[in-house]
Each structure stands twice: as C-alpha cells, then as structure tokens.
Amino acid sequence: MKVIIAEKPSVAREIAKVFGATTKKDGYMEGKGYTFTWAFGHLLQLAPPQEYGFYGWSVQNLPMLPQKFKLSIRKVKTKDGVVDDPSVKKQLDIIKGLFDEATEIIVATDAGREGELIFRYIYYYLKCKKPFKRLWISSQTDAAIKDGFRNLKPGSDYDTLFYSAHCRSQSDWLVGMNATQALSLASGNRGVLSLGRVQTPTLAMICARYLENKNFVPQIYFQVAIQVDKDGQVFRAISTENFKTREDAQIILDKVEDVAAGFPNGGHILSVEAKPRKEPPPLLHDLSSLQQEANKRKGFTADQTLGLLQNLYEGKLVTYPRTGSRYIGDDVFAGVPELITKFENHPDFGKQATALSGVKLSKRSVNAKKVTDHHAILPTGEKPNHLTPDQQAVYDMVAGRMLEAFHQDCIKEITKITVQSGSKFTASGTVINTPGWRAVFNEPDEEKKDEENASLPKVQQGENLPVPQKAILEKQTKPKPLYNEASLLKALETAGKEIDDEELRYAMKDSGLGTPATRAAIIETLIKRTYITREKKNLVPTTTGLAVYEVVKHRQIAQAELTGTWEKRLEEIRGGASIEAFLGEIKSYTREITVELLKTGIATAVK
C-alpha cells in the first residue's frame, strides 16, 4: 500500500479525486490501492525549554542552547492551560497507523521549505523508516497532479531543503526564546517582553514611523492660484513655483493680469498637452493585497480578513487563501472564461461579467513561473449561500478583482494646460475615455482624488481668456502617515527592498518580513504584548513598545536585514553548505544578545 500525505485536507482530496479514490475514512481517504492522508500545517514544533531541563524563567538558564532539539505536539490553549491539541494527536495516530502499513510514502506537502519541514518532522517524530518519494507540483489541477506523479523525485533530493528548514526553525527558537527571557528578566520580570526575528523589526518599523511622524516639523509654503474662464467653464491653475514666504507669493499675485486689474483677457494659453494613457488591469489578489484592500474598503484587520477568507475556503467558495502569488498558470487560465460566466447574474458586476464573454482576456495575471506554492486567490464558481455581510464583502472583493484582472485596459486622457498671466501657471486634469477594468467597481481612483480638475475645458494654444479670480494658497509639508494595517502589510512585504546590500536584498526579494500566512498573526502578537494599539485605523506604539524599541533599535534583532542574512545562508544550505557553521554563528549571536540584554535591561519605565 502506498500512502500519500498532503499538507492539508483540501490538497489530499484533490489528489484522491485525480486517482478516482472516493472512500472516506476517519482522517484519510482510500481507493485504487492508495491511501491519501494529510496534516493540518505543522503538527509538530520544537519542544519548549522545559523539555531540555530549563525550568522556569531564570538567568541561570540563559542562554538556553539545547544539545539536540526535540519535537512535541502542537499545543492549544484551554481553560486547563496549554495542552497537546487533541485533534492533532488524533491525526498523528492516524498517520502512524497508515505509515506502519505502508510499503512506500509519497510526500505531497506544499512544494517549499516549510512543506518539507511539515513532513519530515512527522516522519522523524514517528520514527518512521519507510522509503519515501516527493511529489513536487505548484498547482493542483488534474494535469499538474498527473504530471507530478509521473515525475516523482527521490525523497533524498530534498534532504538539504529539510536541513535549511530545520535551521530556520532552530534559529528562530534560539534567538527568540533566549532574547525574550533575557529582556523580560532584565526588566524585573513584569510580564512577557517578547523579541523575535520578525516581530521585533516589525515593532521597530511602527515605532520609527511614529516618532518620525510625531517629531515632524511642518514647513509652510505658499502658492498662487488663478481661475481661468473658458466660455463660462472655469478651471483652476496653480503657480509653477512654490514660495517660502507670503511676500514672495504676493509679488506674483500682484503681477496676475486678472479682470479686476483691468485685463479682460489676461490669461494667455501657452500650451495644451493631451496625452492618452493606458492603465493596465490590476493583478489578481494574493492574501496580502486582499488584506490591504479589505482594510481600506471595510476597515477589516488583517486577522479578520484571513478568518473570513478561511470561512469561504472551507465553504469551497474561494481557492487557497494563504498564497503569496498574484498569478495563475495557463492550466487555471483555461478555466477562467467559464468561471466568469458564473457571475453574469451577480447584482453588482453581472453586467461586467457578461461584457467579458467572448472578448480577449488580459493575460497580465497569467504567468506560471510566478506561481509559487499556490496561485492567486480566485472564486471557485460554487454558488454562495447564506454568507454573512462581512463574508459577502470579502467574497465580492475576490470575485470583483477576478473580473478586473482579466478586463481591458482603462484608457485615460491626461491634459496639462500652461497659462501665462504675469507668470506661469499650470492646470492638469484626467478624463477617463474608456473605463475598461475600472467599470467593475466604478470607483474614483483613490490616489488621484487630489487632482484639482477632474476634467478641463477644451482650450487652444494662443487663446486669451479672462482670469476672474486669484488667491494665495497657504500649504504645509506633511509627514509620512502613521502605519495602518494596509500600509504595514505592504511595508512587511517590501521590507527587503530598501536594504542597501545587494545580496541581502536579493535573498529577501520574494519574501520580505514574515510570510503571507503569518503576517496577520504578527500584528496580533504585538497587540497582545501591548507593544502597539489600534487608534482608529492606525497602529501606534504604546509606552512599553517604545521602551522596548529604545533598547533594541540599534541591535541586529531589530533590523529587517537579519532575515535577509538568514535567508542567504539558508539558501546556501539548500545548495549543500555546512549546517554546523550557520548554527554555530546563531548560537554565538544568541549568547551575545542574551548577555547584552541582561546587562542593559530596560531602564526606561516599563510598567
């Protein structure tokens, strides 16, 4: 009997379907001589400190450097405290029973570092010795699954991938557990002050932005505005120069040849530029972009959006939500035209779904090379029933984005008029000629809402027009805004992009800080620690958060670069480099940061 193990039930079911296996058992499926079972993500984790004899939180234990890490069953919090998750324990027993009977195991966990770790931890925890092969596929269509099974790889091909995954896991444990205890003990043990490779740089970003915003000194500057009248249709033009003082602006204002100053036609049109611009449709959503949109549109937190999407996924209404890819492969694209027809009766965008039938679809979101473990989020086409208003809102964002992504370009005309009236003034305006994908939600472009003129009257170069009004505008420079969930998620995704070192930037190019699956949880962790709070939509640090930031801000643990450094080394381990060398460095860093934190403590008032 061959046993196939997937990362999660949905994938096991997809594979079983391709094999034509339909018999459902408790915790697995079977048919055609195969059994199909699954994990629920990580079932096992590195055991906590007490399992190596480090009892309580004590300076004597630090740094905690276990000789050999142990594995323990994933925990769950109950009213009786933290216990082994019973559903995990049950599934592990089922897997053990199947592995015992197996002649061969086929590993079908997600094709990536963590997928490998999920299987290997189970395999080693169960002390299994059976031979295993690896299924390595990046989409779960029938064709991809069949193709993958024709090309099963030897399990040992992925040994180095496992080593890199295990190193990642141990390193996070060593640095996180030790630094957390060190800082907490040094602060007089008044509650948990946690630190970690991902949460601490995230906290640092929020604090740095908060301080920058708070300490920002706005600069006042002046502009001169004139109103120009084209046959009763007026538009506003602004001085091309900004002025430091009101006096400087006044000089320009006085030169304006307006009607009141005795010039009936004192606005001379120097030039009119009208440029058509094509705006391609947006990409399909990945988890992060959807969380950002849901935060902007509905004010949902990242965590809420993930929860709502998980509901929809469990109801088989949307594809896998925790994806970091905004693309689909050609195989999935082949099914898109039919999928679109399922929305022809949708109350909001049925019309756009109908309009897309028979037209050539945009292929901007189609790129198999950019599909990683999972493709972009799509509706499945199943008919939704009894959705809550919040679920419906998220569902509509998924479905609406699908229609947008395959729609035509939006064609705009951007007009710039330059007017001479004593000095130079410009007016710009944007007119949408063909809405294309923008017809789906039919909303104004948020980034362009500050434009002074939506549309401009048709004027000719050389025309002389009346200037009925003029005024001085007083303006202020603005600080960068505080982070909200949407902008923080985006900043986490692109955290690597601002790193100067080219190699580190490259190592983080596809990752950023955290992963799509964990970013919502990171924000929640910072809130739970009372490091940050939500104020309206903004995320602002508390005094505790700022105090922790002050202690760590110049240390490696607070830099996004740390993840880049690790990623680079982990990739080398994947390529066969020494594990011991890397872990040795991690241990010495652990010793260093532990000593430093114990020594420094947290002098500032942390209550």
Next chain:
DNA sequence: GCAAGGTC
C-alpha cells in the same frame, strides 16, 4: 509566560 512557521 516565550519564536516563527503552518492550518482548522
């Protein structure tokens, strides 16, 4: 009491 990673 603690990390970051995955998922129901």
